[in-house]
Amino acid sequence: MASPGKVRARGGLGSNKARQAFAGWIFIAPVVVLLGLFLFVPVLMAAWVSVSDWTGRGSPFSSDVGFVGAENYSRILFGGGLDTQDFGTAIRNNFYYVLLVVPLQTALSLFLAVLVSKRILRGRGFFRTAFYFPSVTSSVAITVLWLFLFNATGVINKILSWVSIDGPNWFADPRGVLHIVFGVLGVDTAPSALAGSEFLGISWWEWLAGPSVAMSAFIMMAIFTTSGTFMLLFIAALQNIGPEIHEAAMIDQANAWQRFWHVTLPMLRPTLFTVLTLGLIGTWQVFDQIYTGTRGGPAKTTLTPAYLSFNAAFNQQDWGEGAAIAFLLFAIIVFFTLVQRWVLRDRDKVSTRGRRARAVAVEGER
Numbered sequence: 001m002a003s004p005g006k007v008r009a010r011g012g013l014g015s016n017k018a019r020q021a022f023a024g025w026i027f028i029a030p031v032v033v034l035l036g037l038f039l040f041v042p043v044l045m046a047a048w049v050s051v052s053d054w055t056g057r058g059s060p061f062s063s064d065v066g067f068v069g070a071e072n073y074s075r076i077l078f079g080g081g082l083d084t085q086d087f088g089t090a091i092r093n094n095f096y097y098v099l100l101v102v103p104l105q106t107a108l109s110l111f112l113a114v115l116v117s118k119r120i121l122r123g124r125g126f127f128r129t130a131f132y133f134p135s136v137t138s139s140v141a142i143t144v145l146w147l148f149l150f151n152a153t154g155v156i157n158k159i160l161s162w163v164s165i166d167g168p169n170w171f172a173d174p175r176g177v178l179h180i181v182f183g184v185l186g187v188d189t190a191p192s193a194l195a196g197s198e199f200l201g202i203s204w205w206e207w208l209a210g211p212s213v214a215m216s217a218f219i220m221m222a223i224f225t226t227s228g229t230f231m232l233l234f235i236a237a238l239q240n241i242g243p244e245i246h247e248a249a250m251i252d253q254a255n256a257w258q259r260f261w262h263v264t265l266p267m268l269r270p271t272l273f274t275v276l277t278l279g280l281i282g283t284w285q286v287f288d289q290i291y292t293g294t295r296g297g298p299a300k301t302t303l304t305p306a307y308l309s310f311n312a313a314f315n316q317q318d319w320g321e322g323a324a325i326a327f328l329l330f331a332i333i334v335f336f337t338l339v340q341r342w343v344l345r346d347r348d349k350v351s352t353r354g355r356r357a358r359a360v361a362v363e364g365e366r
Contacts, residue, residue, distance in 0.1 A: 045060060046326065046327070047323070047327065048060060049319050049320055049323040050072055050073070050320060050323035050326075051067060051069055051070065051071075051072065051320070052065050052066060052067055052320055053066050054319050054320060055317060055319065056313075056319050060319075068320065071320075072320040072321050072324035073324050075321065076321065076324055076328065080201060081201075083321065084200055085200075085201035085202055086201075086308055087200060087201070087305070087308065087328075088200025088201040088202045089201075089202055089300050089303055090300075090303045090304050090305045090307075090308045091200060091305060091332075092202065092206070092209075093211070093212070093215055093300075093302060093303055093304060094283070094286070094305055096211040096215065097211065097215060097219060097222070097283055097286065097304070098283040098284060098336075100219050101219055101222045101223060101226075101283045102276060102279040102280055102283055105223045105230060105279055106230065106272070106275055106279060108223060109226075109227040109229075109230035109231040109233075109234055109275065110230075110231075110272075112227060112228075112231045112234075113232075113233075113234030113235045113238055114234075114238065114260070114264075116128050116131070116231070116235065117238050117239070128231075128232075131227070131228045131231055132228035132229070132232060133228065134225045134228055135226060135227075135228040135229040137225070139225065139288045139289055139292075140292050142221060142289075143288070143289045143292040143293045144292065146217060146221045146293070147171060147293060150171060151169075151170075151171075152168075152170075152172070168213050170213055170216075170217045171217060171293060171294055171298070172214070172297075173214055174212050174213070174214065174298040176209025176211065176212055176301070177210040177211055177212070177213065177216060178208055178209055178210030179208075179209045179210065180213075190203070194208065212298075212299075212302065214297075214298060214302050215301060215302050218286075218289055218290070218293070218302060221289065222283065222286070222289070226279070226282065230275045230278070233271055233275055234268065234271060236271075237268050237270075237271035238264070241264060241267055245263060245267075246259055246263065246264075249262075269344065269346070272344070273341070273344050277340065277341075280336055280337060280340060281333055284305070284306075284329060285329075286304050286306060287304065287306040287307055287310065290302055290303075290304055291307060291310070295307075296308075305325055305328070305329040305332075306326075306329065309322045309323075309325040309329065312325060
């Protein structure tokens, strides 16, 4: 039986923890209130709008607004009309955008981080600032600059003309890059198997068009403007790797590439996951460049789900469809993030857990 002194001590300790917990809640209460007012409440309101017929006039919770269930989602995914075609086109465009931007910006940012972390490099501070500068520049300003550089008579086409290449009118060319390659190889018309079947309102031949020439310019702009930010994350991670680790690898006669591939890169796994996740989320949410540059043109080849949601809600006043597209985009981002997390999981821990589970099973059988 515990003595009264110990009981009082325990009671005092418990009350002290309760007071500390209460004080903690008091300190974070303003942030919780702000997040509730400006994040959770708007999300709940948008969720209601996505399953209602709200027209944008008055309160979405008034008696005039009716519940339509999954009608907005069904019209987008299975309607087969223009809404489905636009959504399918936007997903295709954004898919190729993500497929090219995320790995290229990750590889470039890691290369720049390794480059500016070399002790033998002089002026490392200058190069870090220079590489990071595009990331802090307004995306609208960068887009306007890109429109000027990639004009039909712009600087890029002028440089290409020096090597006898007739550059396209970048932001007015709707041709898919893969279709151009297929044309060079002699495939000018769609095979019947690809032209006769479709997904989300567009044929599989159109799915295989690749990014348009216009979207390719946006892809290069995204890589140019975001690599500097992720470079800083990799620099911070590289600084946490002690020099003794590389010295041990050098003693084992590992060359520079082996040290990077087998020592540095595995230790950058948490940062690599962060960079890929942020890149994945950012590329699926691309909007301001499209709004400033092409408004989804030419021929809807730069249309993205984020811009499509904005256009449906604010321009067409179909707020239910706009909110539904936003939630479908949210589901896509969550899905690909989970897939990426599974791919980049720590396989050593998984295998260790598996071995432990098998060992327990064997002991149980014995």
